[in-house]
Amino acid sequence: MTPRPKASTPALGKPLKRAFFGRSVHEVAPELIGATLLVDGVGGIIVEVEAYHHTDPAAHSYRGPTPRNQVMFGPPGFAYVYRSYGIHWCVNFVCEQDGSASAVLVRALEPTHGLATMRRRRHLDDVRALCSGPGKLTEALGITIAHNALPLDRPPIAVHARTGKVEVVAGVRIGITKAVELPWRYGLKGSKFLSKPFPR
DNA sequence: CTCTTGATCTTCT
DNA sequence: GAAGATCAAGAGC
Numbered sequence: 632m633t634p635r636p637k638a639s640t641p642a643l644g645k646p647l648k649r650a651f652f653g654r655s656v657h658e659v660a661p662e663l664i665g666a667t668l669l670v671d672g673v674g675g676i677i678v679e680v681e682a683y684h685h686t687d688p689a690a691h692s693y694r695g696p697t698p699r700n701q702v703m704f705g706p707p708g709f710a711y712v713y714r715s716y717g718i719h720w721c722v723n724f725v726c727e728q729d730g731s732a733s734a735v736l737v738r739a740l741e742p743t744h745g746l747a748t749m750r751r752r753r754h755l756d757d758v759r760a761l762c763s764g765p766g767k768l769t770e771a772l773g774i775t776i777a778h779n780a781l782p783l784d785r786p787p788i789a790v791h792a793r794t795g796k797v798e799v800v801a802g803v804r805i806g807i808t809k810a811v812e813l814p815w816r817y818g819l820k821g822s823k824f825l826s827k828p829f830p831r
Numbered sequence: 832c833t834c835t836t837g838a839t840c841t842t843c844t
Numbered sequence: 845g846a847a848g849a850t851c852a853a854g855a856g857c
Contacts, residue, residue: 681849689849691842699841716850717839723849736849766850806849826850833857844846 643667644792648784649708656682656726656733661801661817663724663735665793670772671786673745675762676793677737678819679826681804683723685732688809692732702780703732710788712769712779719766722774724783724790738765738805738816741824748773764826802829 647666652659660682668674683690691700691713702711703725711723711734723734740762742749749761749771762768769775783790798820803811805827818829 683849691849694843697842713849714840716848717841719850721849738849764850804849808848833855835855836853838851840848842847 642794644794646784647790647792649706649782651790652707652724652726652783653728654726656684656735657815659724659726660735660815661799663737663790664799664817664819665795665797667743667791667793668737668740668772669744669789669791670774670778673748674772675740675742675744675824676819677739678741678822678824679737679739680817681736681738682815682817683734683736684815687813687815689804689807689811689813690733692734696732700732703734704730705780707731708783710774710778710781710783712774712776714776715766720769720775721765722769722778736765737768739763739818739822739824739826740768740771741819741822742771759823763824767826800829 660680663677663680666677685692692703696704706729707726709725711725715721723736725734727733742761753761753771761771800818800820801814802816804816
């Protein structure tokens with residue numbers, strides 16, 4: 632183990648209720664930057680998200696409901712978890728209203744709560760690599776298909792509002808091949824915990 | 832640092 | 845049969 636400074640845990644904002652997510656995905660996504668996501672008390676500050684609207688060819692919901700994406704077509708404020716490349720889990724927050732089928736993909740966290748647990752689950756020591764990608768953060772937080780369709784404002788999941796002002800940057804989304812030009816990736820300016828830097 | 836490849840689930844063609 | 849909202853490891857520079 633390499634030596635590391637004693638972590639100071641930032642204060643949490645008030646827990647976000649389900650209604651917070653019942654608005655345009657393009658309003659909710661940038662507001663989530665700086666919020667804190669916890670699963671059973673383990674997690675960190677959201678530093679990178681992407682918005683997926685049902686009219687967007689890159690969205691899983693674009694072609695209508697399937698067994699995998701059905702929760703996207705339900706009410707806002709619930710988790711949509713899916714299998715990525717047959718290997719990883721990725722987690723979304725469902726937004727807008729019933730049937731809108733729009734969601735925010737959580738892509739990276741700055742780890743703040745339960746560092747030892749996350750290091751154990753990821754078999755990794757480097758904090759910067761613990762949650763710097765959508766498949767990485769689900770492993771660190773213990774998110775699996777068992778969390779699909781769970782509400783975001785009840786245990787084991789909690790999302791706490793950000794406390795101070797944050798600078799949000801936007802750019803094109805990552806790893807997609809359709810609608811690649813849409814600037815619907817949002818990040819915390821200057822964060823060292825992104826899955827990839829934003830071009831300047 | 833960049834590039835390539837394998838892992839193998841869900842959906843679409 | 846092929847592609848995809850990914851990641852880690854290995855080769856090469």
